[in-house]
Amino acid sequence: MIKEFKEFIARGNVLDLAIGLVMGSAFTAIVSSLVEFILTPIIVALTGEAKIEDLSIKIGTATLKYGEFLQAVLNFFLIALVLFFIIKFINTLTRKNKPEPEETPVEAPTVEDYLEEIRDLLAKKDVE
Template sequence: MIKEFKEFIARGNVLELAVGLVMGSAFTAIVNSLVEHIITPIIVALTGQAEIADLYLEIGTAELKYGEFLQAVINFFLVALVLFFIIKFINTLTLRNKPEPEETPVEAPTVEELLEDIRDLLAKKDVE
């Protein structure tokens, strides 16, 4: 069982997944910091208010805190927008560095070759 576990852990897919998870966590921290410390202050400067989390609706004795939900949705869209632009920027950088693939012309069969193939198929059909 220990041997099987070592083989499972040593597989490339598991190690790549672990590295991807760690890198994703670190990248999430970067994007969250960008949104919280740069994007949100810009929104505060333009609108005067950045958080709507304090909004709620009282229904009897219960508080329906819809402001927190709206703030989470807004934060999600801000993070998604920042991620979109970062990935788009990275893709443009990597595409500039890639060499253009060389197009190899595909040689089409000649008319004679096609006619020979048809002749051979007809001959095979007649034999059967």
């Protein structure tokens, strides 16, 4: 059982997943700080307010804090936007460094090719 566990852990998929998880959490910290400390102050400078967490509605004895939900949605879209631009930038860099593969046109078989193949099959069938 220990041997099987070692084989399982040593597989590339598990190690790749572990590395991806660690890198993802580190990358999340970078993106979150970019949104919180750079983009949000810019939004505050332009609009005067960026936090909508305090919005709420009182219904009877219950308080619906819809502002926190809206803030979470806004944060999600800001983080997604930042990630989009980062990935786009990285893709641009990798495309510049990687030579484009040359496209070789695939030649479609002609009618003559098909007729030759049929002729060869018929000739082979007559020999048998």
